[in-house]
Amino acid sequence: MHKAAPVDRSGQLWILASVVLTLLPLLPRLTLEVGVIASLPLLWQGWRLRNASPTPTPNRLVLLLMAVVAVAATVARYGTAFGRTPGLALLAMLLGLKLLETRTRRDAHITIQLCFFVQLGYFLIEQSVVTALSAFAACILALTALLRVEQPDLSLKPALSGSARMVGIALPLAALLFVLFPRIDSPLWSMPSDGASATTGMSDRMRPGTIADLSLSGEIAFRVEFSGPIPPPAERYFRGPVMSHFDGMEWQSRPAIRAASLPHGSRRIDYVITLEPNQNRWLFALEHATPRDGQTLDAANVLLASAAVRTRVRTALTSFTDARIGLDISPTHLATNLELPAGSNPRVAAFGARLRQDNPAPADRVAAALNFLRKGDFVYTLSPPRLGRNAADDFLFETRQGFCEHFANAFTVLMRSAGVPARVVAGYQGGEVNPIDGTLVVRQSDAHAWSEVWLAERGWVRVDPTAAAAPRRIDGGLTASLPASDPIPGLVRIESQWLRTLRNRAEAMSHAWNTWILGYNAQRQRDLFAGLGFDADWRNLTIGLVASGALWQAAVWVGMFRSRRRQTPAERAWQLLLRKLGQHGIEPAISEGPIAFAARAGTIHPEWHEALADFAARYARLTYGPTAPAAEAEALRLDINAWLTRTF
Incomplete structure (x- = not known):
């Protein structure tokens, strides 16, 4: 079994930035001690990565002790580790600890998935427009970090463009779910009260x-x-x-x-x-x-x-x-x-x-x-x-x-x-x-x-x-x-x-969000579809949701098919290389980028390591980097063909 591919220093910096942006909106809503415990691993990781040769990660015993401290702090502050605020506080502290032990791409996937989970947790505390914008920005950065981990040579602009494209494809489906998903007048679940969400006001x-x-x-x-x-x-x-x-x-x-x-x-x-x-x-x-x-x-x-x-x-x-x-x-x-x-x-x-x-x-x-x-x-x-x-x-x-x-x-x-x-x-x-x-x-x-x-x-x-x-x-x-x-x-x-105008605009935007987004309840859903001449029965809504979701997915596939261009010389040569390696039982995983695949293939056949690493780096630069002269793509095609002729 080959060793899991490690994450380079640049990729770890991307993951650190994603974790920081994910926790930043959450920490002010937690207690001071929780914020300090959650921030210490981030500072530690930043200190480790400040030099070209980072210091080793803490051993598992230290991480285990820090996890025990996190659980103890949560129970001491909230009286329980369950519930909305205690659960998010514990998750925020454990996310930092997971960041410290992130070494391989598998670890990176888990860390970024935890970031997505914490971003979802924002809405358990508050559902304001600022919360939505914070979650959107953190999601874009987490997706960018994920792309950067998978493709280490990917520059910033293509990485951000890829993240925005994925979110853009998902947004219409999210809008369909928002409008068509059957609403009910009571929550689907009931979370334990943690006593931290009470709002003060007028008294009797x-x-x-x-x-x-x-x-x-x-x-x-x-x-x-x-x-x-x-x-x-x-x-x-x-x-x-x-x-x-x-x-x-x-x-x-x-x-x-x-x-x-x-x-x-x-x-x-x-x-x-x-x-x-x-x-x-x-x-x-x-x-x-x-x-x-x-x-x-x-x-x-x-x-x-x-x-x-x-x-x-x-x-x-x-x-x-x-x-x-x-x-x-x-x-x-x-x-x-x-x-x-x-x-x-x-x-x-x-x-x-x-x-x-x-x-x-x-x-x-x-x-x-x-x-x-x-x-x-x-x-x-x-x-x-x-x-x-x-x-x-x-x-x-x-x-x-x-x-x-x-x-x-x-x-x-x-x-x-x-x-x-x-x-x-x-x-x-x-x-x-x-x-x-x-x-x-x-x-x-x-x-x-x-x-x-x-x-x-x-x-x-x-x-x-x-x-x-x-x-x-x-x-x-x-x-x-x-x-x-x-x-x-x-x-x-x-x-x-x-400043007064700025405050008024912010409050007007917040009111519109509360009215049209948070206020979209079962009655409003019934009124909307009644105005369109439909009965907002859950069966009709489910059929509409499935049908519209399928149509959108088909539209995405058609768009992707039409946007496909003819393969460049570099792409044709790379596909030929993959077919030849596949004949020898070496095939890329679905989520494996060219550089990661070349590194793994090189561990199976060390004699191919140098050539495959060179081909993958050049192919990734030509495919995902800035536009390069046509001569470079032609040179890569000739070099791959020559290597295949010599090797096979």
């Missing part, structure tokens, strides 16, 4: 400071596409959790005991919302939304999905912003929105009592409280002074500096003290219109809290105390209302116009 608990912390993030919370004109900023209130229980320090949601009646009104707004994962059921709809299939409206008129939003959700909604809600509320339920802990915030309690005494009508008490906020020199800031146990007292009468939750907390406590039923609503307000695609982009920095008060014959009415003290927050957003010294995410406060 609020105390002064919680929303301010959330507003430091520039991540997108959701996008909205309106079928008509986009509402002005002052009407863009997207309701989330409603909190009516107050323990003196923190507001909390109460469990829904019944479903609310459907809202009705004359101001109808139709829109589509694309909600990012947040691990909660809230759909953050405009006031006041009607539920669709699988959605419910709880007792506080909060629109809920059927399950926690753990993946990106896209749904069409309808809101009646002038609807009146809570008119049928029971006295018992209404009384719960007047409860306050005994002895908490005594100064606010006294102020509320005065408002109640001076203003018999509840609506007048609300107006008086808002007037107090307008004239009280309150400061809207992300960095307010710390408050004591009686936060509402400290904020209204001492510091007078706070964020939206400070205003909502103090105002709601004040209203309850004045005998007006009130509760806190958390959600998002405002957003920014992307001029590229016309969508409204709402970020975590748009997180907001406001109050709702109950008034007879009007039901629950939104009152935003922040708007009274800092009206620019409502009309101009976060950046317009905060001082320049306050910390604001870079994606939100972008002063450069070209």
Whole structure:
């Protein structure tokens, strides 16, 4: 049995580059220790190959110990070696170790196949357009490395051209699979949860400071596409959790005991919302939304999905912003929105009592409280002074500096003290219109809290105390209302116009990807084929997939047949050489290039080694390299014919 063909230094450099580009998008998503362990073999291999005579590879005992360390690090960090993130972390570390022991072409094939597997693993973590582009670039380089390993004399341009040609042939088939493969509404498999994919966002608990912390993030919370004109900023209130229980320090949601009646009104707004994962059921709809299939409206008129939003959700909604809600509320339920802990915030309690005494009508008490906020020199800031146990007292009468939750907390406590039923609503307000695609982009920095008060014959009415003290927050957003010294995410406060345009284009492209690629679900597939006059039954889809795939394969074969040119003198001579060697039982393998075949044939007949190596090198250069003079091909033909005449 002949010895496996080794990979030269240039081929190992190509493999190293392929592994590096494959791991580069993955390492930032893993922990620091995993990244360090996965990077060490790459640095080691780079150090080995920096000289013309590389140092020997580490022995198997060292590699085994490093593999044990990789498994131990995975279990120590994630608690298991199974699941999405732990599995990819372990695979990333083991890929580097496989690179260190790559000596032969067989090893190279395994290493590059592992690269393809890791590239597929990108999509288990995220399916963004950046992920797709990263996987595409890494795949092209891995294919190029594979060609370079098989044909050591192949120059860069033909290698890249060959890789691009293979991908180009595969892309139409991939598109057919994407469009025609029968979609189902649930995953084909369920992977163990690793706890690393949770997304933070709005909570059903609020105390002064919680929303301010959330507003430091520039991540997108959701996008909205309106079928008509986009509402002005002052009407863009997207309701989330409603909190009516107050323990003196923190507001909390109460469990829904019944479903609310459907809202009705004359101001109808139709829109589509694309909600990012947040691990909660809230759909953050405009006031006041009607539920669709699988959605419910709880007792506080909060629109809920059927399950926690753990993946990106896209749904069409309808809101009646002038609807009146809570008119049928029971006295018992209404009384719960007047409860306050005994002895908490005594100064606010006294102020509320005065408002109640001076203003018999509840609506007048609300107006008086808002007037107090307008004239009280309150400061809207992300960095307010710390408050004591009686936060509402400290904020209204001492510091007078706070964020939206400070205003909502103090105002709601004040209203309850004045005998007006009130509760806190958390959600998002405002957003920014992307001029590229016309969508409204709402970020975590748009997180907001406001109050709702109950008034007879009007039901629950939104009152935003922040708007009274800092009206620019409502009309101009976060950046317009905060001082320049306050910390604001870079994606939100972008002063450069070209950077803002670049961000808008990137986000518009991401939204289009999410809508048309990731959003291509079973319903969209049915709608597509219904529009074409076909039933999207799985049998019809399977037949269409097989038929179209066969047609594409036939088209590729026809194209290859037509593109075949007449053999050059060098090719005719090489084919003659192969036939003569085949008569002596020496034939090239399907995946074996000319140089590899010549090296193997030379080990079987050492006396032929020098001649065969020379013929193979010249043939590969003429066939895969830059265009050479015709005289070189003719010279190779004459030399091969002369050698065959002498040898056979």
